[in-house]
Amino acid sequence: MMAHWEVRTLPDGRVYYIDHLNKITTWTDPRIAGPAVPYSRDYEAKYRLFRHNLPRPRSNAGNQLELHVNRKDIMESSFRAVMSVRDPEALKTRLWVVFDGERGLDYGGVSREWFLMLSREIFNPYYGLFEYSTIDNYTLQINPLSGLFNEEHIKYFRFIGRVVAMAIYHGKLLEAFFIRPFYKMLLSKSITLADMESVDREYYQSLKYILDNDPEDLDLYFVVSEEVFGELREHELKPDGQHIQLTQQNKQEYIDLVIKYRFIQRIATQMNAIKQGFQDVLPLESIKMFDEKEVELLISGLGEINVSDWRTYTMYKGGYTPDNPVIQWFWKAVGSLNAEERTRFLQFVTGTSRLPMNGFRELWGSSGPQLFTVEKWGDRTKLPRAHTCFNRLDLPPYENYQELRQKLTQAMEMSEAFEGVD
Template sequence: MRRKVFLQEVAKLAADGPVHKLEIRRNRCFKDSVAIFAGKGHAVWRQPLKVTFIGEAGMDSGGVTREWFSTLSSAISRGSPELFYTAGPQRNQLYVTPTSSSPAHLKKFAFVGLFMAKAILESAARGKELGPITLNLPLCEPFWKLLLGNPLSLVDLQQLDPTEFRSLMSILSMDIDGLIFENFVWSFQHPNAAAGGANQVATALAGAGAGMLSQAPSTVPDAEASTPTNSNTLAASTAGAAASPFACCDNDDVSANAIPLKPGGKHIKVTNSTKREYVLLKAHKMLVGAVEAQMSALIDAFHSLIPRDLLDKYAFSSLEMQLLVCGEQRIDIQDLKRHCKYEDGYTGKEDIISWFWEVAESFDDVQRRQLLQFWSGSDGMPAEGFGSMDPAFHMVAVERMYDPNDTTARLPAAHTCFRQLDLPRYVSREELREKIFCAITIGQGYMALS
């Protein structure tokens, strides 16, 4: 109910027109989108959109706009290692790269903040036309806490780097005098680490100094028990993702890439009496201090569309905020099946329909998102489930072959604006699986009418 009332208030912030038209190259979606919005002012972000992917036929009745949101969020999460690196116990979440604080980077972070707010604005104001907009941005819980202005704790470091978290916790639990020789610095192996050296301890992100980080717990919590499950898989390949910047050098090598955790930290040894201060300062630098400029740019841009006091009014938790922007992280195929409709030749009782759902159920999370992307132009599941969508997902029957003289079966086609899947009458489960898989991978971006 809070979410519904919040969106009703957000809808009042949208402009009725004029329509802002975007012409985007699919393979350069992020770069083109940043360039188009550069210097246009925040008022443009409140206007309705009409999107065209250059070189692709289609009429945007909502489906192409949904696809722009989905394609752009995937481009940000999978193709921008200079902004976000893969983090978390499974390396399937994202966090801000500490070294991405140049003016060019900050402009991109501001764009991401506006883009996230725009997704909420469009869901609120034009939900009847577009349906709920969900973004494929699997950001770590500390990110959502900072966006909301909530303080972080030492345990939040576990969300980013469990190894580093355990290392710091072991320092707290043992006698380190004469055993561990650390200085009050954070040393990087990252080749661009020096870029983060100028960052000061954050004071602008909902707190001042180390007050943003609460005291460490007295016992080490179980890593799996305290980490929310995020089953979304980033890309099929993460070869282009940035390595964790939390990998540290030998502390004895106090180089130019060593960031002091306090004034004169390069020359201050960590002892039993100062180890708690060291642990808190180091965790704070990793979580907050080194990403202050980036998060400030993103947060300020986000609140230029959705005011902070409006967000504060509803007191969303970090998980609720993630659901608001990104929807459910795991695609529930059974929920989709329950709410799918059948028309023009299918009743839902045919063998081919049973085969379709068996194949869809066997897909991993990446393939399920690809299926939704192909079918509807959006690869996310709304927090309310598929039953909330209008028009509903539905299938219609089409002939297996375009030409009776050609024995090659046709691929499925999608009308993304209407969430309609034209499913040919395949003769076996194996043929159906082959054609569906081909359509959602090789055939990404193809649609009969969008």
């Protein structure tokens, strides 16, 4: 092991590695890891490095790309305008967006408006390309049945990939928030059972039960069933899966195949089209300095988080009340966070940086509306623990503000170093 690295083992047997020089932790053995990625816990510092390293358009691509679009037909007119560009290098030149029938000079404001308007349309589940996750009605996932809604859906997914990369390249934001596995797929990162929990709680619990128990009495086979327009369809997870019974010996393979099918295979064609469109503008390698949470911020930005609204619509359990000193210190700590840290904390406790249109009073959990909750738990030696499916923070009864602030920060950093929270 290299001088500044240390290897440790968790109680469940999982091995992880500590880089004392850069103060990071990772599951990946540094001796077999790929090329080093510039790392910083400061998203803004990473972003500045990313902007500095952005590839410039070729000199023969021109200086400006003029896009003519129609407000009343923003989706189709934008599709035609963007996909008619023969040389993708032109998509990296200065954007000049013109709305039909309107006069105006685009010095950034018009193109910013265009990206926001367009994102509200292309990610609208009405068009069938995306659907809301099973957890809530404001995080999106690719619709595996998109081809039934649009025969040219693959062309549209490539268009979407171009738009996402264009927005990133030109420093504009999109009004779109996806399930965590979407961002991980963009980064070509593995999707784990923990990722399932924030998308489909019931499915996660079923797989977790299989993982923790002997499944032979369940009489299950390497087949998954899903309902398509009222019709139950079966899919074999591997060849002849309908004749391969789930056992204690093969249950990990079964879980891995279920996750692969649920998040990757069903939407592989659509996701590949998005990646292809993205790479028309930017190499996917260019965003791999970011983790999946940071890619969400890269695409959608740092939303404004109103701490007063958050505090108003918070519940307390386990003996905590709004007047408890620990709760007072907690809100003082949240209020002391800057915009980036506050967004990361929201991600830590809810799994997403996005809020419903009407703020914290409409937060959703795994089984419907669920206000943010702070519950008394553990002792002061423990770190705060987040349950993203329930929008709940387990907060130990710390003895002073400084201790609480330190433990809260440490818990957030641990959640970034290790994928998933309990």
